[in-house]
Amino acid sequence: MLDQLEQLDRPDDSLDLKYVRKVFFVALNCGKTLMENGAETYRVEDTMERIAKHYGVENVQVFVATTVIILSMNDYGLSQQIRIITRNNNLEKVVNINELSRQIINGMPIADAKEAVNRISETRMFPLWLVVLFGGIAASMFLMMFNGSVKDLPITIFAGALGVLVTEWIQRYTKIKFFTEILAAFLIALFAVLYVRFGYGVNVDTIIIASVMPLVPGVPITNALRELIRGHFLAGSMKGIEAGLTAIAIGAGVGTVFLII
Structure with a gap:
């Protein structure tokens, strides 16, 4: 019954909800990693929007401030706000996320992108x-x-x-x-x-x-x-x-x- 209601709330050509949630996860965590490590807000917003749209998710709204990120995928009823508590200047992670976004645009599967963003975000800083x-x-x-x-x-x-x-x-x-x-x-x-x-x-x-x-x-x-x-x-x-x-x-x-x- 729940699946039927979800189908009614979304357009006929909508993507599978599990797939969209993976896209949501990748976009949100890419933005979080960028913001925690010294990236500009416009870079964060642009990266998150490009990732979502590349995987076919339209009508994406992103709001980024110094201490908060809000991501909404309106056609699928997905929205989340996360606080940015830790702010460093680890530009290596910024470069890695930028490179990941380029690989995504060049055709990286969503499963590989999810593993990559987890690996980058969990990378420890220099000793x-x-x-x-x-x-x-x-x-x-x-x-x-x-x-x-x-x-x-x-x-x-x-x-x-x-x-x-x-x-x-x-x-x-x-x-x-x-x-x-x-x-x-x-x-x-x-x-x-x-x-x-x-x-x-x-x-x-x-x-x-x-x-x-x-x-x-x-x-x-x-x-x-x-x-x-x-x-x-x-x-x-x-x-x-x-x-x-x-x-x-x-x-x-x-x-x-x-x-x-």
């Missing part, structure tokens, strides 16, 4: 030690770019790695936001000031600037501008505010050290 290591290396590169002294290189690598360690370690186990940037920037500035005052370093300003660069929200700032240009004012404003608060938190942590010492 903590590797993220911390390259945080220090990135800080050293910024020191060279800012014409810093070679004497400041050891503390810059250490401070940059320490800042990344503090932010990544705390955020992997808690949902505290902005306080981690304040603490990381405070420790960076503290070690930089002490290093120079004990006569080992040359320029405390260059050390601090280079060391906090791995913490600067470059991806959110870029995405916020791209969202505003595209006309997604809600998402652009939210991302811009988040990036601005992060920058303020970094400045507050550095400023506190200069007030104390």
Whole structure:
């Protein structure tokens, strides 16, 4: 009886409901993975719509904001809202989902697409030690770019790695936001000031600037501008505010050290 009612609610040329639910799953989880890892909202909406329409599902409505995704397939009575709680900048997953969407457009079966999106979404991020290591290396590169002294290189690598360690370690186990940037920037500035005052370093300003660069929200700032240009004012404003608060938190942590010492 239920199957008969479902058939009456849908057009005569409608697809099998089990098939549509698979399409719904793939589109929704592709969007969720993109949004959790630093993609722009217009990219998320476009990817979800293209996937659904490629598999023959029309009349698809997608609403994406910084913290929520709503997907509706109106002809089949399917609709779901999901919260985006975790937001990272893992662009590798964004690239993988983009590549998956291209494979879908080129003819990937829905069953294979479902397995692929599960595999991508369950992929773990880089290990903590590797993220911390390259945080220090990135800080050293910024020191060279800012014409810093070679004497400041050891503390810059250490401070940059320490800042990344503090932010990544705390955020992997808690949902505290902005306080981690304040603490990381405070420790960076503290070690930089002490290093120079004990006569080992040359320029405390260059050390601090280079060391906090791995913490600067470059991806959110870029995405916020791209969202505003595209006309997604809600998402652009939210991302811009988040990036601005992060920058303020970094400045507050550095400023506190200069007030104390």
